Amino acid sequence: MGLVRKQAPQQPEEVAPERPPAETLLRRLDDPDTDLRREAALGLEGIAEAVPALLARVHVEDDPRVLESILITLAAHDTDEVAGSLAVHLASDEAALRTAVAAALATMPRSVPDLLPALLAAPDHDVRVMTAMILADLPHPDAHVWLLRMVQDDPHPNVVTGAIDALLPSATADDIPLLEHAVQRFPDDPFLRFTVQAALPRLAGTA
Amino acid sequence: MTTATAGAGLSDADFTRFCEYFYKRTGIHFTPGKRYFVDKRIETCIRNSRYDNFAGWFAALRTSDRGEMAQDLINQLTVNETYFLREDYQFDAMLNTVLPSVIADRGGLQRMTGPVKILSLPCSTGEEPYSIALRLLEEWDLIDHVDVEIHGADIDSEVLAKASHASYGERSLHRVPKAWLAKYFVAVGAGRYQVEDGIRSAVTLHRVNICDTASMRAFRDYDVIFCRNVLIYFDELSSRRAAENLYGAMRPGGYLFLGHSESMSRISPIFTPTRLPEGLVYQRPTGGN
Amino acid sequence: MTSDTATGARVLVVDDAATVRLYHTTLLGGAGFAVNEAANGLEAVEAALGTDFDLFVVDVNMPKMNGYACVEALRSDTVGSDAPVVMISTEDRPGDADRAYQAGANLYLVKPVAGDRLVRVATMLTAGKDDVA
Numbered sequence: 001m002g003l004v005r006k007q008a009p010q011q012p013e014e015v016a017p018e019r020p021p022a023e024t025l026l027r028r029l030d031d032p033d034t035d036l037r038r039e040a041a042l043g044l045e046g047i048a049e050a051v052p053a054l055l056a057r058v059h060v061e062d063d064p065r066v067l068e069s070i071l072i073t074l075a076a077h078d079t080d081e082v083a084g085s086l087a088v089h090l091a092s093d094e095a096a097l098r099t100a101v102a103a104a105l106a107t108m109p110r111s112v113p114d115l116l117p118a119l120l121a122a123p124d125h126d127v128r129v130m131t132a133m134i135l136a137d138l139p140h141p142d143a144h145v146w147l148l149r150m151v152q153d154d155p156h157p158n159v160v161t162g163a164i165d166a167l168l169p170s171a172t173a174d175d176i177p178l179l180e181h182a183v184q185r186f187p188d189d190p191f192l193r194f195t196v197q198a199a200l201p202r203l204a205g206t207a
Numbered sequence: 208m209t210t211a212t213a214g215a216g217l218s219d220a221d222f223t224r225f226c227e228y229f230y231k232r233t234g235i236h237f238t239p240g241k242r243y244f245v246d247k248r249i250e251t252c253i254r255n256s257r258y259d260n261f262a263g264w265f266a267a268l269r270t271s272d273r274g275e276m277a278q279d280l281i282n283q284l285t286v287n288e289t290y291f292l293r294e295d296y297q298f299d300a301m302l303n304t305v306l307p308s309v310i311a312d313r314g315g316l317q318r319m320t321g322p323v324k325i326l327s328l329p330c331s332t333g334e335e336p337y338s339i340a341l342r343l344l345e346e347w348d349l350i351d352h353v354d355v356e357i358h359g360a361d362i363d364s365e366v367l368a369k370a371s372h373a374s375y376g377e378r379s380l381h382r383v384p385k386a387w388l389a390k391y392f393v394a395v396g397a398g399r400y401q402v403e404d405g406i407r408s409a410v411t412l413h414r415v416n417i418c419d420t421a422s423m424r425a426f427r428d429y430d431v432i433f434c435r436n437v438l439i440y441f442d443e444l445s446s447r448r449a450a451e452n453l454y455g456a457m458r459p460g461g462y463l464f465l466g467h468s469e470s471m472s473r474i475s476p477i478f479t480p481t482r483l484p485e486g487l488v489y490q491r492p493t494g495g496n
Numbered sequence: 497m498t499s500d501t502a503t504g505a506r507v508l509v510v511d512d513a514a515t516v517r518l519y520h521t522t523l524l525g526g527a528g529f530a531v532n533e534a535a536n537g538l539e540a541v542e543a544a545l546g547t548d549f550d551l552f553v554v555d556v557n558m559p560k561m562n563g564y565a566c567v568e569a570l571r572s573d574t575v576g577s578d579a580p581v582v583m584i585s586t587e588d589r590p591g592d593a594d595r596a597y598q599a600g601a602n603l604y605l606v607k608p609v610a611g612d613r614l615v616r617v618a619t620m621l622t623a624g625k626d627d628v629a
Binding site: 038 | 343415424
């Protein structure tokens, strides 16, 4: 009893990586055991051949933890194929799916820009609200420009307020006329008016 | 009103904006009272990354993939010291609440099989895993009735070599009671003390990258993990993967301690937060939820 | 304050949008509520583990933990709160409100919510009335 050690090496041990074969992990993506599915999805990191199976699993996976692990592995690919297939779920009726997918897309700065023209023109305004959420966190130098465009042109007030929220952390005094114009476009939206009025004094001092 | 400081040239509005960004990124909040400190450190970061003003540097920090800029910033604005018995209230929580709960979950003293497993990751130069050993030996009344394995792991082989040698100066030892120093350390000259062999050999050290799932698979069934002040350094995807790897290393019902300013709420939804009298900890849920 | 029912009741405003948090906090704070904020569902759960809130105002689309999952966690053994929950969303699809009530919300509103309406609803819910929907 007391403090014990597992083995007795004198020096720090180098941990040996365990990589089950990809075929085994692919099979486990459909296993009834959620822990096995979660670990399989994580273990398929960096394996391009696994992408279609992972994308297919996003459609049917109902365990939020497994979905989280699938999206971590998929987002790291940051390819057009992954981004395009994930973006379909922004229109999902399942809040857990559409918000998790938006968070994944926000970590894909290489492939998301090519999708933006389609997302900004999506007929469903809820998809455009989710797009503003993505742009809020996307580490890309043009994110600001895309958000300016949404604030200026989008016909739905909830999209505009979402874009303003995403824009403000990087907004400067130069953006004040655009914000004032947005208030004029939606004079009946009390939240939009409040938000812009609250933001103006702070923007005045930014470079 | 805006006031510009000499070097970084931060206006009040820029300072506020920066603090909001840093809070969102790390959970660390700076009050206006810290203005001088923050300005100075930002100045250093701007210089280190070869920008000549705040606006350019801040835009690059927010929008580029240059992880080293964020790492430098966090290094500048946080305290990276490690010393014995640091953030001791978490060891109190381990002794008072967590270990009794672990033993009960595992069927009680009579029925549990296998040792209680504790992991310190990253363990740096060893102060944390040895602190755990000292507190268990001195203050846990069940230590003679339960087997405990303590493991330390880090990505850096140089700090691991120091952890293995386990010799420390005044800076590391200032919180260790004199009586413990006499009992568990050996004076090795020049004001330095080495952890005695019994404890050194009871702590197993490993080299591992917390973000590497294949290597982390070797870590299983831990009852308690201390993972303090490292996840804040990672970008979004890396911190989420690290959280998954920690989850995989834990026994269902096991406990995870983060640093005192850290919160899993910025990183990953997979753990269940639990409030103990000593603060917040995270558990890997039991069963299929 | 004029509203004796509202004064001092503790509200947690849960929204990933800083602008929405500021709006709701200003409205409710101005009406005498003591308001705290959380930027996603997980932060809300952590806050609720430390404080007994009298009311939660929760967004739906949030990263890390969405509003429905947040309300379920607030109602589960993890937190065990039975305080009223108002969900406020940009979504106005059929079925959204049902989903909110299923999760344990008391009321589902669609953005934008006029200021006086939010204060009225919050006041009634914290006064123990449950027939405002």
